[in-house]
Amino acid sequence: MYKRLSIVMFPFLLLALIGASVWGYLEHQEKNTILIKAENQYQRAFHDLSFHVDKLHNELGNTLAVNSASEPSYRKGLVNVWRLTSQAQSEINQLPLSLLPFNKTQDFLANMANFSYRMSVRDMTKQPLNEEEIKTLNTLYDHSKDITTELRGVQDKVITNNLRWMDVEVALASQNEVHDNAIIDGFTLVDKKVSAYEELNWGPGNLSILSKNDGKLLSGEEMTVDKIKQKAVQFLGQSDTTNLKVVENGGAASEYQSFSVVVPASSGSENDIHMDFTKKGGHLIYYMKSRTVQDKKFELRQARDIANEFLDQHEYKSMSAVSYDQYQNTANIIFAKREKDVTIYPQQVSVKVALDNLEVTGIQATDYVFGDKPRNLGSPKISAQEARKTLSKNLDVSSESLAIIKNELDEEVLAHEFIGTMNGNLYRVYINAETGAEEKIENIRPEQAAAVKAAK
Structure with missing residues (x-):
């Protein structure tokens, strides 16, 4: 009986063994294919990085060799520097x-x-490169030479010793702090050299990037946990602070220090209220009351009015709705500061309103709080009538107003804001009120068009 059973079962077992072997082989081949593909992508990104940094060094040298009066050549060289630097950043992100x-x-x-x-x-015909900017370009040329030399050294080791980037990934993922890997050592050395460079004068445009959301620039006194609790209950219209949980964020050396507040909901953590306040001044920058909005009973215009009233009752005064959106029966409305009939777009607050009962369920006010500063609005040098001449003849303008916007240099400028239709689409066009140059064009989505027209 056992002999007969073994004779019957043997072919099935053999087939199962062959099938398992084939499956294992195919899985191994597929895994190897994926690893080879990943390795090839890493190698391509690394060698492209080395090539583009080398080209960047040469392009900086070519730009410095240009006659100072040759504005088109300077512009072309700087555009190439920007392009090559952006490519190098992209390739670093691929490693x-x-x-x-x-x-x-x-x-x-x-x-x-x-x-x-x-x-x-x-x-550059009106604002050519000054001595400080030329000095910065010369320093960048010297530094790029150092980085190029180090990357070439790593590249030589990779080619000579057939080093693999997959080994780098494994080494970095391991728990060992000391990595015996030529690629890791090379990139670590590059970063140490860069960190040792003296701080460069990048100009005022970079300052806004480096100092954005610096809590030290805010007005008001330093907050404590108890004071933040009082701020939170005051905002919520409560008096009991016993159930509030407060956590301080950011160390003493951090530029951005804040407090996070959680108000537990009686029905469960799903409906907890989350709030963030700045440590200096105790300004509310974030509020969220998560809940499911089952149905829509009110329109965007009604939500806008409720949100505007809510902001006015708190510290966000003189706001005007500039953008509308709706998602899962919740309205998301963006308000910008209004001062002397000028819309200040860099100072914004985003408000979420539930469309079932018009409850304000969220606020994002980071741009408002950190963008609050004295502004000398002044008077436009170019009138609205003159600014209209630069618009497309096909644009049917429905409204015009003044606005503060950020241009491509991340600088605040006074502009004439025109809203109009063309080819069935609604647009915002901003014309610089000082120079008459076209600063920006924005397409307003169809679902926002009616609300924007109503607001204006």
Whole structure:
């Protein structure tokens, strides 16, 4: 009986063994194919990075060799520097360096890209490069030579010793702090060299990036946990602070310090209220009351009115709705500061309103709080009638007003804001009130068009 059973079962077992072997082989082949593909992508990104940094060094040298009176050549060189720097940043992001301290080099490249872009888009016939900017370009040329030399050294080791980037990924993912890997050592050395460079004068445009959301620039006194609790219950219209949970964020050396507040809901954590306040001044920058909105009973215009009234009752005064959106029966309305009939777009608050009962369920006010500063609005040098002449003849203008916006250099400028239709679409067009140049064009989505027209 057992003999007969074994004779019957043997072919099935043999087939199962062959099938398992084939399946294992195919899985191994597929895994190897994926690893080879990943390795090839890493190698391509690394060698492209080395090539583009080398080209960047040469392009900086070519730009410095240009006659100072040759504005088109300077612009072309700076555009190429910006393009090559952006490509180098992209290639760094494609490499498995997330666990490697390489942030100094990435910050350096980001600042270089921003610096060259700002120089290339401005009118050099009116504002040529000054001595400080030329000095910065010379320093960038010297530093890029150092980085190129180090990357070439790593590249030589990779080619000579057939080093693999997959080994780098494994080494970085391991728990060992000391990594015996030529690629890791090379990139670490590059970052150390960059961190040792003296701080460059990147110009005023970069300052806004580096100092954005600096809590030290805010007005008001330093808050404590107890004071934040009082701020929270005052905002919520309550008096009991016993169930509030407060956590302080950011160390003493951090530029951005805040308190996070959680108000537990009686029905469960799903409906907890979350709030964030700045440590200096105790300004509310975030509020969220999560809940499911089952149905829609009210319109966007009604939600806008409720949100506007809510902001006016708190510290966000003189706001005007500039953008509308709706998602899952919740209205998201963006308000901008209004001062002397001028809309200040850099100072915004986003408000969420539930369309079932018009309850304000969320606020995002970071831009408002950190953008609150004295502004000398002044008077436009170019009238609205003159600014209209630069618009397309096909644009049917429905409204015009003044606005403060941020231009391509991240600078605040006074502009004439025109809202009009063309080819069935609604547009916002901003014309610089000082120079008459077209600063920006925005397409207003169809679902927002009716609300925007009503607001204006």
